Amino acid sequence: MRPWLLRLIGVLRLSRLSTAFAAVANVWFVILWTRAEEPRSCPEAYADTPLWILLASGAVMGSALYAFSACLNDVVDASRDRAFHRDRPISAGQIGAETASVVVAITLIASVLGASVFGSVAVGLVGVAALAALAFNVVGTRIPAIGMLLIGVVYAAHMLTPNIGLRFLWPVWLVMTHALGVNAAAHFIGRKRPPISRRAIAFAVASWLGLSVAMIAVMRSRAPEAERDTLAAVWPADVPVVAIGAQVVLAGLFVMIAVRRVRSTGMGARAADKVTRYGALWLCLYACVWLYATGAIKEALVMSGLAVSGFLGMSLLREAYSAMEHPSGYRR
Numbered sequence: 001m002r003p004w005l006l007r008l009i010g011v012l013r014l015s016r017l018s019t020a021f022a023a024v025a026n027v028w029f030v031i032l033w034t035r036a037e038e039p040r041s042c043p044e045a046y047a048d049t050p051l052w053i054l055l056a057s058g059a060v061m062g063s064a065l066y067a068f069s070a071c072l073n074d075v076v077d078a079s080r081d082r083a084f085h086r087d088r089p090i091s092a093g094q095i096g097a098e099t100a101s102v103v104v105a106i107t108l109i110a111s112v113l114g115a116s117v118f119g120s121v122a123v124g125l126v127g128v129a130a131l132a133a134l135a136f137n138v139v140g141t142r143i144p145a146i147g148m149l150l151i152g153v154v155y156a157a158h159m160l161t162p163n164i165g166l167r168f169l170w171p172v173w174l175v176m177t178h179a180l181g182v183n184a185a186a187h188f189i190g191r192k193r194p195p196i197s198r199r200a201i202a203f204a205v206a207s208w209l210g211l212s213v214a215m216i217a218v219m220r221s222r223a224p225e226a227e228r229d230t231l232a233a234v235w236p237a238d239v240p241v242v243a244i245g246a247q248v249v250l251a252g253l254f255v256m257i258a259v260r261r262v263r264s265t266g267m268g269a270r271a272a273d274k275v276t277r278y279g280a281l282w283l284c285l286y287a288c289v290w291l292y293a294t295g296a297i298k299e300a301l302v303m304s305g306l307a308v309s310g311f312l313g314m315s316l317l318r319e320a321y322s323a324m325e326h327p328s329g330y331r332r
Contacts, residue, residue: 013089016070018317021310022280023066026159026175027058028306029287032299033171034163036291037238041165041222045118053117055302058162061114065126065158068107069133075100076137115161122161129157144187145200148180149207155179156211167222168236169215171290174247175283178254180208182279189262190272243293250289254282281311 031054034042046054078090078097089095108130115122132154140147156176160166184204187196216234223233235241258275265271284307291300 013094017063017067018314019277019280020063020066021306021313022283023062023158024059025284025287025303025306025310026155027062027162028055028303029171029290030159030162030166031055031058032291032296032302033168034166036296036299037236037294038163038167041163041167043119043121043163043165045122046163049117054162057114057117059114061111061122061126061161062158064107064110064114065129065133068104068111068130069137069154071100071104071107072133073137073141075104077141118162121164125157125161125164129154129161132157142194143200144184144194144196145203147187148184148200148204151183152176152180152208152211165222167219168239169219170235171286173212173215174286176211177208178251178279178282178286180204182276185258186272186276186279189267189275190269191267192272238294240293243290246289246293247286250282250285254278277314281307281314284310 031051034046035051074088074090075097077088078100090097090100111126111130112123115126132150136147136150136154140150156172159172159175166172184196184201186192220228220233227233257278261274261278262271265274284303288300288303288307291297291303
């Protein structure tokens, strides 16, 4: 029984399942926001499909695509991890490279099947996100400047999969910005190789600005013609301005907690892992704040439930990993 459990834990660790709820939160937010606030932008799939099916399909697509990228990372970097990260599932011998490759294929197929509920455009976006994830793992991990750009593209494409016609793109911008910042911070705190240079930072900032301008232009183009020369073109009138302040406070709180964790554990892989895990939780919190701020209470409660269950699941899975890998013995 124990060898099978160890293999299962190896698969769970390989797929980073403990933080996959962050990807689900991004997808669920778009689904819930579209149904509650932007019914005109709903794809045809929303018309006759019950909400629970949309959420279930979104969960499969979101978690599977996240797992695909995580598994692909370990497969591509298997030889490198044997030298620098001996605790990774493949380099530690918890799971074989062949099995890991099978998991990569299964998760990609599952993400496509989940996206198929939302239509052919959603399947195409999954393909774009998967290609960006492949480029990130092959090129981005070795060239930080490109990696930081690609991580933002992956999160944005992944989030828009349920509804590429979403008008209110500020939540997508916030997730993209947060993901880029957390990835850069984890790279620096974890002292990953190669280090982030000043040129890489400049390239990442310029790319982020370009993507931000592009999102603003898309929002303006999707606004009603009478609103295109007003503030409502880029900020819908039914979204209170207080939502901005709430998100700024939430982002500031994340920075404070991250700094405190780094100070308590010191620079290194452990601190980087903590920053990454808290960064995943924060994506759920951002989604909750957007929904509460607009009065979409039922939808916000659904997101709050996901945030709580995701945090508990993350904690329980990590305890299970530790208990199985380092079981306590009996004293004589």
